[in-house]
Amino acid sequence: MLRLRLAVAVLVVCLPALASLANSSSITQSGIAPVYTTSSGPKTANGERVRSGALTAAHRTLPFGTKVRVTNIGNGRSVVVRVNDRGPFVRGRIIDLTPAGAHALGFSGTARVTLEIGP
Numbered sequence: 001m002l003r004l005r006l007a008v009a010v011l012v013v014c015l016p017a018l019a020s021l022a023n024s025s026s027i028t029q030s031g032i033a034p035v036y037t038t039s040s041g042p043k044t045a046n047g048e049r050v051r052s053g054a055l056t057a058a059h060r061t062l063p064f065g066t067k068v069r070v071t072n073i074g075n076g077r078s079v080v081v082r083v084n085d086r087g088p089f090v091r092g093r094i095i096d097l098t099p100a101g102a103h104a105l106g107f108s109g110t111a112r113v114t115l116e117i118g119p
Contacts, residue, residue: 026118031094033070033113035102036085044085054105058096062117069116070095072105079104082089 036058042048046064057068062083071078081101088096094113102108 009093027115029094029115029117030073030113032092032110033095033097033102033105034088034090034093034110035108036087036096036098044072046084048084049101052099054098055079055081055101056084056098057081057101058087059083059094060086060088068095069118070097070101071114071116072107073112073114075106077105 004102042050044058048056057070059066059068063066064084066083067080068083069078069080079101081095081097085096088094093110095113097105102111105111107112
């Protein structure tokens with residue numbers, strides 16, 4: 001009986017915090033973003049054709065279709081991309097961007113970026 005009361009007390013105290021966490025506006029990550037190349041094949045992991053002009057990206061864990069705001073820390077420019085592939089598979093890199101996404105952010109090669117994953 002004591003365990004049940006303790007469990008209920010913990011839920012009463014923690015539930016508002018969990019609800020506010022679930023309603024939070026976004027999650028952020030930061031790291032390196034390289035330009036995505038088509039050398040991995042003609043199709044992405046979700047079956048779409050690789051299109052260098054599309055504002056799409058590869059992320060290791062986010063669900064396909066997730067919209068992500070990517071901001072270049074160096075110049076403050078940002079763009080919203082859609083996750084349609086898996087990667088990058090290099091330590092320290094958090095997202096692969098198509099050439100169109102990198103161009104919108106004003107870089108070629110790699111850049112330090114932040115990601116905002118919103119609802």
